Amino acid sequence: MSWEDSLLKQAREIIDMYPQKRSAVGPLLHLAQSKDGYISDDSISVISKLVGITEVQLKSVSTFYSMYKQEPTGKYLLSVCKSISCEINKSDEIIDVVKDFTGLNNNETDKNGLFTFEAVECIGACGGAPAMQVNYETVEGLSPNNTLKLCEWLKKELPEVVVAEEMQEDFGGYKSFDWAISDQSGTTGSVPGFQTLKTTKERN
Amino acid sequence: MNENVKINVNGTEIQSAPNKLLIEACEDSGIHIPRFCWHKRLDPVGMCRMCLVEIETPRGKMLVPSCTTNITDDMVVDTESDVVKKAQEGVLEFLLINHPLDCPVCDKAGECPLQDQTMSYGPGESRFVEEKRHFEKPIPISEIILLDRERCILCARCTRFSDEISGDPLIEFIQRGNKTEVNTFPNEPFKSYFSGNTVQICPVGALTSTSYRFKARPWDLKSVRSTCSGCPVGCSIELNSSQNKMLRILGVDNDNVNQGWMCDKGRYNFEYLNSDLRLTSPLKKINGEFQKTTIKDIYSDLDEILKNNNNVKFLLGTNITNEEYVSFNEFAKKLTDEEPSFYINDDLLYEGFFEDDIQLAKINDLNEADTVVVWSEDLKENLPVLYLRVRQAVKNGAKLIVFGHSNSTLLDIADYFYTDDVISKNFEIGDSLPMLEGVEKFINDKNVTAIIGKSTPFQADESIKKLVSYLQKYSNLKILNAFSTGNVYGAFHTLSSIKNLSDFSEEVNSDNTDVLFVVGADPIGKSIYSNQIKKNIKDIDNVVCLDLFIHETSELGNYIIPTSSTLGEKEGTFTNIEFRTSRIDKLVPSPGQALSDWEFISGLSNFMKLDNNIDSLEELNIKAYEGLAQQTKPIFDNLDKPSNLDGILNNFEVNISTSENSGTNCDYFVGKKLYGDNVTIRYSHSISLLGAKQFIEANNSTISKLNLNSTKCLLSQDEVEVPVDFIENEKLSDGIIFIPINRRNLNKFDFSKKISITPNHSKAALNVN
Numbered sequence: 001m002s003w004e005d006s007l008l009k010q011a012r013e014i015i016d017m018y019p020q021k022r023s024a025v026g027p028l029l030h031l032a033q034s035k036d037g038y039i040s041d042d043s044i045s046v047i048s049k050l051v052g053i054t055e056v057q058l059k060s061v062s063t064f065y066s067m068y069k070q071e072p073t074g075k076y077l078l079s080v081c082k083s084i085s086c087e088i089n090k091s092d093e094i095i096d097v098v099k100d101f102t103g104l105n106n107n108e109t110d111k112n113g114l115f116t117f118e119a120v121e122c123i124g125a126c127g128g129a130p131a132m133q134v135n136y137e138t139v140e141g142l143s144p145n146n147t148l149k150l151c152e153w154l155k156k157e158l159p160e161v162v163v164a165e166e167m168q169e170d171f172g173g174y175k176s177f178d179w180a181i182s183d184q185s186g187t188t189g190s191v192p193g194f195q196t197l198k199t200t201k202e203r204n
Numbered sequence: 205m206n207e208n209v210k211i212n213v214n215g216t217e218i219q220s221a222p223n224k225l226l227i228e229a230c231e232d233s234g235i236h237i238p239r240f241c242w243h244k245r246l247d248p249v250g251m252c253r254m255c256l257v258e259i260e261t262p263r264g265k266m267l268v269p270s271c272t273t274n275i276t277d278d279m280v281v282d283t284e285s286d287v288v289k290k291a292q293e294g295v296l297e298f299l300l301i302n303h304p305l306d307c308p309v310c311d312k313a314g315e316c317p318l319q320d321q322t323m324s325y326g327p328g329e330s331r332f333v334e335e336k337r338h339f340e341k342p343i344p345i346s347e348i349i350l351l352d353r354e355r356c357i358l359c360a361r362c363t364r365f366s367d368e369i370s371g372d373p374l375i376e377f378i379q380r381g382n383k384t385e386v387n388t389f390p391n392e393p394f395k396s397y398f399s400g401n402t403v404q405i406c407p408v409g410a411l412t413s414t415s416y417r418f419k420a421r422p423w424d425l426k427s428v429r430s431t432c433s434g435c436p437v438g439c440s441i442e443l444n445s446s447q448n449k450m451l452r453i454l455g456v457d458n459d460n461v462n463q464g465w466m467c468d469k470g471r472y473n474f475e476y477l478n479s480d481l482r483l484t485s486p487l488k489k490i491n492g493e494f495q496k497t498t499i500k501d502i503y504s505d506l507d508e509i510l511k512n513n514n515n516v517k518f519l520l521g522t523n524i525t526n527e528e529y530v531s532f533n534e535f536a537k538k539l540t541d542e543e544p545s546f547y548i549n550d551d552l553l554y555e556g557f558f559e560d561d562i563q564l565a566k567i568n569d570l571n572e573a574d575t576v577v578v579w580s581e582d583l584k585e586n587l588p589v590l591y592l593r594v595r596q597a598v599k600n601g602a603k604l605i606v607f608g609h610s611n612s613t614l615l616d617i618a619d620y621f622y623t624d625d626v627i628s629k630n631f632e633i634g635d636s637l638p639m640l641e642g643v644e645k646f647i648n649d650k651n652v653t654a655i656i657g658k659s660t661p662f663q664a665d666e667s668i669k670k671l672v673s674y675l676q677k678y679s680n681l682k683i684l685n686a687f688s689t690g691n692v693y694g695a696f697h698t699l700s701s702i703k704n705l706s707d708f709s710e711e712v713n714s715d716n717t718d719v720l721f722v723v724g725a726d727p728i729g730k731s732i733y734s735n736q737i738k739k740n741i742k743d744i745d746n747v748v749c750l751d752l753f754i755h756e757t758s759e760l761g762n763y764i765i766p767t768s769s770t771l772g773e774k775e776g777t778f779t780n781i782e783f784r785t786s787r788i789d790k791l792v793p794s795p796g797q798a799l800s801d802w803e804f805i806s807g808l809s810n811f812m813k814l815d816n817n818i819d820s821l822e823e824l825n826i827k828a829y830e831g832l833a834q835q836t837k838p839i840f841d842n843l844d845k846p847s848n849l850d851g852i853l854n855n856f857e858v859n860i861s862t863s864e865n866s867g868t869n870c871d872y873f874v875g876k877k878l879y880g881d882n883v884t885i886r887y888s889h890s891i892s893l894l895g896a897k898q899f900i901e902a903n904n905s906t907i908s909k910l911n912l913n914s915t916k917c918l919l920s921q922d923e924v925e926v927p928v929d930f931i932e933n934e935k936l937s938d939g940i941i942f943i944p945i946n947r948r949n950l951n952k953f954d955f956s957k958k959i960s961i962t963p964n965h966s967k968a969a970l971n972v973n
């Protein structure tokens with residue numbers, strides 16, 4: 001076992017939330033990703049022992065979903081939306097700016113481990129298209145110019161934590177609606193196992 | 205509710221049992237719907253879309269996959285409409301986008317569902333001109349299975365088999381979309397006892413086995429249906445040969461027995477047939493050296509010997525057909541007026557439960573039972589396909605109660621698994637059975653099928669009886685006696701009396717045996733009584749061995765007669781664990797002067813003018829089943845009828861007369877692993893290494909109590925020293941140390957005495973015998 005006790009404790013708490021151990025696989029893989037920035041084979045072995053399914057079954061789940069990263073990402077994961085609303089609102093220009101600035105193609109990480117760029121499907125911010133995420137924190141209503149500023153800011157300031165609201169204020173434009181639903185219960189709330197992982201704001 | 209459902213397929217009305225899948229109902233009525241992913245014995249997934257058919261719905265005609273659609277009354281189905289044809293062509297065109305056109309070098313070509321269905325249902329040409337996807341050509345996913353990912357069409361048959369049927373999902377889909385591939389976890393090979401089945405059910409040439417790869421083309425193969433004699437389950441098999449060489453064994457779907465599956469040992473333990481080390485001519489020991497001789501010379505020697513000595517004993521293996529057992533029985537009867545002494549090469553043989561008040565179970569009774577009780581040797585290691593049937597029973601809703609410590613592989617699916625608090629380290633059962641939590645509600649007045657046998661050779665007969673009488677008292681009990689060596693059930697009803705190796709090691713020690721026949725048995729290499737038996741055999745003046753190879757036992761013989769294997773080299777019958785008798789058939793010639801056991805005995809009888817009427821196989825076959833009703837007699841004429849290919853069930857009288865084992869105090873749990881160090885596995889090169897590792901198992905706390913600081917340790921007792929690996933097995937109870945006795949030299953210890961386990965510091969530790 002290569003996980004620290006605190007992480008294992010958290011994992012067991014997640015497992016206890018479900019009637020069947022294997023149901024906890026989703027949040028546990030996120031937990032693994034929060035540790036290393038990607039799903040390592042070591043983490044898979046740990047989770048396999050915890051939930052009692054084979055390693056290859058976990059590998060199968062983790063490789064199926066593109067948001068479970070198979071390789072370490074850079075300090076900043078830049079996910080630019082390319083789905084229909086953003087596409088109509090010229091997300092290709094945003095993508096070009098990010099590509100030019102970072103010199104990266106889709107799903108590549110730079111040598112310094114600073115940026116990873118990916119063009120992704122809908123991130124749920126259609127009203128504020130075009131939009132992108134930095135480490136899954138969303139910025140809406142982007143212009144090519146602001147996008148460049150955002151990238152430069154990241155490279156210069158190297159903020160330890162990025163928060164959606166701050167980036168939106170400095171670099172964003174038109175915001176669709178308050179997409180961060182505060183109600184944590186009922187059908188609009190997040191899945192119980194994921195709640196333990198907390199949002200960026202809650203963590204910092 | 206159970207009335208048949210009527211459906212209309214292509215304008216014809218067919219009837220089928222309710223709750224069937226459309227594809228299955230059509231198949232039963234002779235209407236073939238093409239498919240790749242659907243397999244009768246696996247859950248449907250609807251992966252490949254090849255089985256699309258049109259059905260009429262309130263919203264008009266609709267394409268549905270027939271493998272995920274249940275039939276309903278008055279369903280109207282069209283399996284051949286233009287729309288269906290277009291759909292099939294489309295599916296095949298898509299499947300062939302990335303499938304390589306390497307049929308000329310593919311082992312599957314000629315029996316490939318993709319090839320065949322492309323011919324029958326395909327579009328003829330493809331519109332795709334792009335480069336096909338490429339993967340590294342075959343990657344080994346285990347020691348015996350190779351995977352060619354380019355050929356895979358993602359039907360999920362192999363992954364579903366390993367998940368649903370064998371319960372060891374070590375292969376899965378990795379990635380998604382057009383990058384999807386089947387693979388294992390890095391450094392975690394597809395180490396399954398049932399992996400060969402995935403090769404057989406793969407609808408393309410993606411999975412191949414090392415033993416058959418590039419060996420033959422399917423249209424060159426000769427084939428015959430036979431029965432596997434590896435263990436008493438007696439799986440129905442198809443033997444394939446080309447140019448008189450056995451090349452492949454396939455499982456045949458026998459609904460009563462193996463349902464198409466096989467274990468890998470049964471499937472791949474055949475290459476020894478072609479080994480250069482096979483005995484091909486009779487040998488006679490002169491001045492301690494074996495020298496070639498003729499059968500006639502041996503006959504005249506034996507004639508002389510047998511005329512002058514009358515204490516003759518037989519030590520018989522279990523890869524012997526019923527007819528051959530009869531020939532030994534008839535031969536022995538003529539030699540002496542006393543009860544002939546037959547010892548079966550099996551450490552775990554005991555009297556079992558065959559009395560008149562016992563209801564014997566069939567394998568299929570597992571599916572009918574409310575509760576399945578298991579207390580026997582490790583089923584997965586010793587009766588692998590029965591293990592699959594237990595898994596199936598549990599999947600169908602039966603409750604599973606397992607008594608320890610041997611069947612730890614059933615721990616994951618058992619509803620109750622009783623170990624240390626109920627079963628002592630010495631495999632004795634406590635008195636508190638009815639008080640066990642959980643037992644009552646699953647046993648009392650329920651239909652219980654119990655798989656009962658000895659877990660370890662040292663177990664007292666009494667403790668098993670305790671469990672059986674308890675079950676008998678409270679439930680409607682059927683018993684499946686679990687013995688685990690070859691055709692031992694055939695021996696039960698053909699030989700006039702049967703004893704075990706423990707009896708052999710004691711009885712032969714004390715009396716003056718003059719002549720011993722050892723037939724296809726290597727007790728010295730395999731039995732826990734090895735040392736005593738070796739001494740016994742050395743003391744006997746005339747030892748006649750009938751065997752395939754020279755091994756630890758046959759090398760002590762004065763004569764060795766080369767024999768044919770039950771795997772495709774001779775004809776006969778085999779009786780399985782539920783007393784189902786089926787055919788063993790011949791496909792390839794025996795090497796050199798090798799004879800079937802019965803041919804040798806028959807020839808010897810004639811030479812000695814014994815006049816015992818065992819001149820032909822047919823005579824022996826009829827003799828084997830005297831007293832049975834003509835209808836159910838498993839004689840060749842009956843067995844060859846199409847309706848009897850799956851074998852014929854009979855009630856036989858069983859003649860076991862082993863002496864009672866009152867339990868030996870043993871500190872270790874000794875048992876067999878599927879792959880061992882016996883001659884046939886050693887000379888089958890694909891699997892030869894699988895049984896080579898010497899190890900012992902225990903759980904973590906037991907290991908830590910021994911203060912070993914590495915996994916390498918040394919077992920020693922007197923002058924026997926064996927370096928072994930310590931393997932952690934958390935499924936074992938505290939204090940239990942498992943020793944696999946069918947690994948090299950591990951049967952040489954005296955288990956009733958202490959074996960010291962010390963760290964192995966010396967890298968160059970050698971086996972000292």
